[in-house]
Amino acid sequence: MERKYPNLCKPIKIGNVNFKNRMFSAPVGGTDITADCCIGPASTAFYELRAKGGAAAVTVSECMVHPETDGSHAYHLDTTTPGSLSGFTYTADAISRHGAVASVELSHSGQYGGTYLTDKNKKQGLAQFGPSATVRPDGLEVQELSKETIADIVKAYGVCAGLAKKTGYGMIMIHGGHGWLLNQFLSPYFNKRTDEYGGCLENRARLALEVIDSVRSAVGPGFPIEFRISGSELFEGGYDLEEGVRIAKLVEDKIDLLHVSAGTYQRGFGITHPSMFVPHGCNVHLAAEIKKHVKVPVATLGGLNDPAMMEEIIASGKADVVEMARALLADPELPKKVITNQDDNIVKCLRCFTCMAERAVTGTRRCTVNPLIGRELNGTEIILSATPKKVLVAGGGPGGLKAAITAAQRGHQVILCEQSDSLGGILKGEQAIPFKYEMYELGETLGKLAADAGVDIRLNTAVTKDYVENEKVDALIIAIGSEAIVPSLPGIDGDNVIVVNDYYLEKDKVGDSVVVLGGGLAGCEAAIHFAQEGKTVHLVEMRDELAVDANIRQRPLLLQELEKNVTVHTGYKGLSVTNEGLVCENPNGTSELVPGVTILCAVGQKARRPLTEELLDCAPWVAQIGDCVTPSTITTAVYQGYHAGLDI
Structure with missing residues (x-):
């Protein structure tokens, strides 16, 4: 078979270890963590889904290695906690039985221990430990780690x-990036020590090297060790790409895969996890530069979801x-889907x-x-109905399409x-x-999947009570969506x-200066878009805060x-529209x-309730989504649509 994306x-x-392809499932925190910090059954099913989908490796995140100094948000793996070994074993089994290599991310939060604990009272009671004594931006004191504790x-x-090896994992990832402990030691911003663990890069890298040696001693030669670094911390005071290259060269002889990420959670969340406001693959250049200087294989990531882009990354x-x-x-x-040419x-991730x-x-x-994510234990396979029925779905937005x-x-x-004349709704x-x-x-994708599934798609077709009754359906799913609220202001019906x-139908009408009336999510995103186009933008919101939704x-x-x-104008109430702009109080x-x-x-937006209510008695079984x-x-629309389709 000729693969569309051979690389x-x-x-x-x-x-x-041989990995079946070049697409790995990066660390993602689980869905249930027991009170004793063990992997619960929901997390086992959560990780298994990625293995079933064809990823070559699936990494469980995160295992905090030292509970005495790290009370953070993730798993512990030890022989004293009941359920710890079994939870990890069942999860490794669930991953590896689908041909993926099970990996576990070993980590320590350092001075951010407890940051993501849901029990905030317990969080405030934790001692925070880091490379140097300091006070965190949130006021918590950080104690310097002693050499004995190190x-x-x-x-x-x-x-x-x-x-981890004993419980069935075939690879270890050591987390040395993103502002956690090993990164804190590597970073001149966090590390102010004056002993052999601070100062020059060789000293700041000492802890990371000792950790790698400790892991290697435990797992033996040839067992894959993946080391995750931030190729650059990408903020003033942190280390840059040039020093990221030096870090990579220091560790490469001790590891098997160098995983190059970017930034720190604490100083650049939207960089470490690229947001929709930055280009896909915005961090790939860090891996590409580091790869020029090392012999060990290099992994990259950062908002990647396009097979063509990923193929080019490997091919080049x-x-x-x-x-x-x-x-x-x-x-x-x-x-x-990549392997079978069904890309x-x-x-795609939004x-x-x-x-x-x-989380x-x-x-x-x-x-x-x-809709399966976090709910995998409810079942991931769609079972054929024993009594097929005739179903009408009213509305071709995301909920209606998923239901169909x-x-x-x-x-x-x-x-x-x-x-309307096309699918997609809002x-x-x-x-x-x-x-x-x-x-x-x-x-567009849901529309294709609906057609491929055999759905009879009828565009330019309004659903009325008579239409449903004439079709004589067994079930009706109402997914007709909402419509925009337009306030009754003088001038609101003007051409401007x-x-x-x-x-999207009238974008050519937009001038060089725009007033966006409404500071919810939709209005804020529109304002950002207009600003990116170079327009002068004013954003008006009645409330005191923006984007509360x-x-x-x-x-x-x-x-x-x-x-x-x-x-931005918060606390402003629109009164009327003129040719010069929006008059506000x-x-x-x-x-x-x-x-x-x-x-x-x-x-x-407001729900289309009158038509919805008109349709409620038009079929034996009716769902509204x-x-x-x-x-x-x-x-909400996708989740409700999926379950409406299952419920028939």
Whole structure:
């Protein structure tokens, strides 16, 4: 068979182990962590899904090696905690039985121990340890690690590595990047020591080298050791790429795979995990430069989800392996689809941070485009129905499409009606905003998958009570979505006003200065887009805060983008639209003109309830999903659509 992406599909030998392709599942924190910091059954199923999807290696994240000084958010692996060894063993079994190599990431949070604990009272009671005594930005004091404790931590890495090998793991990843302990020692920003662990780079790298030696002693020669570094810390005071090259050269003879990431969680979250506001593969240049100076294989990552881009990375010699985290949450079968030349069926990651926000808020996982994530124990296979039915789905947005696909996969006869001339629903509007284009592509991909599943797609077809009754269906799924709220302001119907849902159809009408009315997520993203185009942008919001509907990971990055080139007016109430701009009542209660030749209205959405309620009694079984119930998110629509399709 001729592979479309031969370099991605090519095996690679790392240490004494053969990996079946060049696509690895990068470390992702699990979905359930027991009170004793063990791997729960939900996490086992979570990691297995990536192995089933064809990844050559799946890394479990993170195992904190030294609980005495690190009370952080992840797993412990020791012989004293009941369930620790069995949890790791079951997970290694679940990964390796699908032909993937099971790996575990060994880590220590250093001065950020406990940062992500959900028990904030316990967090405040923890002692924080780092290379040097300091006070964290949040006010917590950090104690300098003694040489005796350093030696104990080094030993702990080896003990955990030996146990990981014993429980079935075929590779060890040592986390030396992202602002955790080993990176803190490597970094001149964090490390102010004056002994043999501080000062020159050789001293700052001493702990990392000792840790690698400890792991090697435990696992033996030929057992793959992957070492993760930040190729550059990418902030003032941290080390740069030139020093990243020197770090790589210091460790290369002791390891089997050099994993080059970027930045630190504490100083650049949106760089370490590239946001939608930066290009895909923005960190690949770090791996490419380091690869020129080392003989060991190099892995790269950073917002990668396009097989063509990843193929070029391998083919051109920028890296030997590509690693993905969020992309394999969105579509665990991405590697399998690449190998079988079905890349046009890949559901791409939106880089929306729903997955990471959910972990921080509830301690679980959820993915906007993949309803299985975090819920794998509920079942990942779609079972054929014993009694196939005739199903009508009203609405071709993300929820309706997911419902139609799922129902068709269950063997039902499915009709999907969309009143407009194209699928995608509200996602169609995202084609006009480059950093949200993958949301538009989601609608296109789901449309293809629906057609491939045998769904009878009828465009330009409005669903009415008579239409449903004439079709004589057994089940109706109502997914007709929402419509934009347009406030009753004088002048709001003028030619200089565009409703955000229609922007993609009228973008040529936008002038050089824009007032965005509405500071929710949609309005903020539109304002950022206009600013990136070089327009003068004013953003008007009645409330005191912007983007309150954004998740906790996305919102800080969104606000950073707004600070660059958008003039923000919070506490402003729109009164009327003129040719000169938007007249507002400012926080002082007086009238003020916010200037702009174009007004973009983005004040929110409202459910299409009248038609929804008209359809409720049109079939024996009726489900309502997504925005027609209440305006929500793509996540909600996709999740509800999937389960509506299963429920028939």
